[in-house]
Amino acid sequence: MRERIGLFMYGWRLFVLFLLSAATFSYAMFQGGFVSWFLFFAFLPFVLYAFMFAFYPLTKITAERQLTRKQLKAGGQLNAVITIKRKFPFPLMFMIVEDCLPDSLLKNGNQDGAKQFLFPWFQKEIRMAYTLDSVPRGDHRLTAVRIRTGDPLGLLEKEFYLELESSFFVLPSYQEIAYHAKSGSFDDQSGHVSDLQRKDSTLASGIREYQPGDRFAWVDWKTSARRNQLMTKEFEQTKGHDLLIFMDQSPSEAFEDIVTFTASIARAALRTGTNTGLVSSGKERAVFPARHGEDHLGKMFRYLAIVDCDAAYPFYKLLESELNLPDMRKAMKYVVTSRITIELTQALSHVSRENPPVVFLVKEKGGALSHEENAAVEHLNTRGIEVAVVFDGRFSQFFAKAR
Secondary structure, eight states: OHHHHHHHHHHHHHHHHHHHHHHHHHHHHHHOHHHHHHHHHHHHHHHHHHHHHHTOOGGGOEEEEEESOSEEETTOOEEEEEEEEOSSOOOBSOEEEEEEOOGGGTTTTOTGGGEEEEOOBTOSEEEEEEEEOSOOSEEEEEEEEEEEEEOTTSSOEEEEEEEEEEEEEEEOOOOOOOOOOOOEEETTEEEEEOGGGTTOGGGEEEEEEOOTTOOGGGBOHHHHHHHTSOEEEEEOOOSSOOEEEEEOOSOOTTHHHHHHHHHHHHHHHHHTTOOEEEEEESSSEEEEEEEOSHHHHHHHHHHHHHOOSOOSSOHHHHHHHHTTSGGGTTSEEEEEESOOOHHHHHHHHTSOTTSOOEEEEEOOTTOOOOHHHHHHHHHHHHTTOEEEEEOTTOHHHHHHHHO
16 A cells, blocks of 8 residues: 555656646746746756656665674674665766664664765765664664665655665673682592682593583693594583572663673683573573583673563572572572562572572662662671672672672
């Protein structure tokens, strides 16, 4: 229906243009004189251009989009170049080119940069470069480019969409945090070592094939040379050094800060060699077992890039079902949330005091604790559960205090 209305309006404008041409010609014929013929000949070029423009096919135009990067960090810049090509250099006096951005990219007001007013005239190749600032995290897909042009009088306009698919991935932002794991004993000996030593070469217990995410420092070069393939050392695992992060996906204004804080902790812990896992629940439950390596960090970051505050049930129910499991007792547990409710306080209070979790209460800029939250924090502290309140995105400062 909309296409029919558009065709009708386009035909009506052509008819109006024909009437104006006939009117100026009739005026010159019947009135005569310099002024009347001057008006007709002055109007004639615009009429001829409009009729030629009416039959100029925009569908013959092609375009390509080039992105400087396919993967970047949230808050970074994305540079894009759209190149429009056409075979016949018909003089187009103006052209409005707009890269149709998805809703996921419009959160930070990036729409203006992807729309430009150009003057191609006889150019066969037209380039439009633009920059998107503060790109939000997510899996973003660009699908089309819209082109609008018309005649100088504004009587005729044409609009055409070019399907042009491109995609890029924006990982969550993070801050540098100094993570120091607690010590623990090895399976085959008493005594204690720092977590930085858990992958020391003197503690190797075996050899296996190289896997993505293994560090090159773990490669056994002599064995690799004999077998003609990369082999890495296997190491003894320490007890009680695993870190599990529970992230709250309930709707919250501080959710972006929660994601950034979670990504910062995971990255810092994995860089020290700590086995790190993530448990979260939105529309679907997501569990990343405690592991190590760059490949494991990449999987968690890709999940954090697309996660949304769409929890299907309250956060405290997730903690009730997970925190009291036998495997959880010896692991470090971090709970990242933006609010502490009565139900959440009760769920945390029932956790074993042998190795209680650490709660990070992340507040948005300008946020403050309510009276109920202050009371809940005091209650949890009396139960031996540490609560660190994080304000204004100053993660490293408050994380250091909590540790």
